[in-house]
Amino acid sequence: MDELIFENENILPESSADNNFQLEINFSENSELNRFQNTLDNGDFVMLIEHNSVELDNDFEIAKERLAQLEEVVLNIKSVNAALAITDSYASANCYKSIDYAMGLSPDNRDRHVIYLSGRNSSLDDMKSNLSLAQSGKFKNIVAVTGDSVFGEGVRATQKRTFLESVHTLQLIRRNYANLFFDGCVMNPFQYTPYTLFPQYSKLVKKLNAGAKFIVTQAGYDMLKLQALRWYLGERGLFFPTIARLIFLSPEIVEAILDKRIPGIKISNDFKKILDKELQFSRNQFESAQWRRLELQAAGCRLLGYSGVQIMGIDTPTKIKSAADRIAGALREFSNFEQWLEEYNAYLAKVDMAPISGSFYMYDRVLRRSYPETPPRISEFKVATLTNKEKILYNLRKFMFHAANKQNSQNRRFWKILLANCRTCRNCRLPHTFYVCPEHCPKKSANGPCGGVKANGDCELGNFECIHSYMTRLAMWKKEVNTLEDDYLPIEGIDIQGDEK
Numbered sequence: 001m002d003e004l005i006f007e008n009e010n011i012l013p014e015s016s017a018d019n020n021f022q023l024e025i026n027f028s029e030n031s032e033l034n035r036f037q038n039t040l041d042n043g044d045f046v047m048l049i050e051h052n053s054v055e056l057d058n059d060f061e062i063a064k065e066r067l068a069q070l071e072e073v074v075l076n077i078k079s080v081n082a083a084l085a086i087t088d089s090y091a092s093a094n095c096y097k098s099i100d101y102a103m104g105l106s107p108d109n110r111d112r113h114v115i116y117l118s119g120r121n122s123s124l125d126d127m128k129s130n131l132s133l134a135q136s137g138k139f140k141n142i143v144a145v146t147g148d149s150v151f152g153e154g155v156r157a158t159q160k161r162t163f164l165e166s167v168h169t170l171q172l173i174r175r176n177y178a179n180l181f182f183d184g185c186v187m188n189p190f191q192y193t194p195y196t197l198f199p200q201y202s203k204l205v206k207k208l209n210a211g212a213k214f215i216v217t218q219a220g221y222d223m224l225k226l227q228a229l230r231w232y233l234g235e236r237g238l239f240f241p242t243i244a245r246l247i248f249l250s251p252e253i254v255e256a257i258l259d260k261r262i263p264g265i266k267i268s269n270d271f272k273k274i275l276d277k278e279l280q281f282s283r284n285q286f287e288s289a290q291w292r293r294l295e296l297q298a299a300g301c302r303l304l305g306y307s308g309v310q311i312m313g314i315d316t317p318t319k320i321k322s323a324a325d326r327i328a329g330a331l332r333e334f335s336n337f338e339q340w341l342e343e344y345n346a347y348l349a350k351v352d353m354a355p356i357s358g359s360f361y362m363y364d365r366v367l368r369r370s371y372p373e374t375p376p377r378i379s380e381f382k383v384a385t386l387t388n389k390e391k392i393l394y395n396l397r398k399f400m401f402h403a404a405n406k407q408n409s410q411n412r413r414f415w416k417i418l419l420a421n422c423r424t425c426r427n428c429r430l431p432h433t434f435y436v437c438p439e440h441c442p443k444k445s446a447n448g449p450c451g452g453v454k455a456n457g458d459c460e461l462g463n464f465e466c467i468h469s470y471m472t473r474l475a476m477w478k479k480e481v482n483t484l485e486d487d488y489l490p491i492e493g494i495d496i497q498g499d500e501k
């Protein structure tokens, strides 16, 4: 059962932070329209507290009452623009849907919070009903995610689940719920090879083209990667509000990350050594080290151009209040990039946050200056190698695909099974995917990789290459990496309006 840790704590009074602080607080009761969106539009910094929906064995009404208590704490914070980000539980598939759980939030304040809608176990129709529920519940801010695999489940069990890609949810919102939602997407900048990083960026562009209006990053610690994302968005003229997801680490969360119970989050060996050292003396010392880390990261994010932070691992009213006070304090403490960089370097510079050696960063000289050269200098990288067998197979598939299409259906099927292990989809997407069948992804993600892909490019669910790493290696070989962001691929057998093909 999910432990609701704040149960016995008093609901705290208003934050005691310095009320003379100059931060613009936009979450006032009088604001109209969408207060979360207004705050981002005004360029004011936001602190989202991430809170998971509860597991099914909880009494739902009691859980929602506790959520309302937590909300009251958040709404009483005056030092920073604070709100909740309600997500599905990453730890379990047996939890209440985030949108049902979010109904515990006060109707008058739902425009302040952000609700994540996960595509895990969700068909297009399920997502339509989630969105209709969000609309009738007067929720305005949605983040579309494809959803995590379930810890402990392998490829087969994952394949049995339905995953609606976030790109499709965004398309659905644009088509059926235009102007009703301020919808965002998630992006994982914490990849360290060209063939794992480029597809994450390509997928981001697809999501923005599909209608996403703001971006939340995957959780991570590498500020170089966070700056590279901001530079990339600037270089492409993609001026979307971006929120960095940070983690307030506890020994339990570190253990869960190292056990791979939290998908897509990596801790490098160097960073692990630092964390071990911090834990060596006492839990209190560990906690104060994490507060300082959070302060530095949040202040750094603002100076890098992020519109806010979303913090995971803050689960009690006391911690929420501390996080607000500390972040507000850090924003006051660091008013310029150079001053912040000096402190950050003194605190963490020697730590290599990359989980693999020889890691790739999109740009040269990240985190040495606040603005890139114009245009930013893309780091040199080696085109990922393809074996002769892979090249021959690609050419064979390409040639035979077109030849097979001229055959009768039985022969066509035979050739496609032989060459691409065809699953006989009703709308074949092979010509758009470098002849790699998206049905071989355990989540059947056709439009780009999920956030869980491993540092070496393997699938999060096993020791085999993620289909999108493979496709990117092929695209690099063919010098067609740019095409990865172009093709919007529909759900197998269904178009976006939900009509069967």
Ligand code: SF4
Residues within 6 Å of the ligand: 440, 441, 442, 443, 444, 445, 448, 449, 450, 451, 452, 453, 454, 458, 459, 460, 461, 465, 466, 467, 468
């Ligand atoms: S193949 Fe890639 S996109 Fe699919 S589940 Fe594995 S890591 Fe995620």
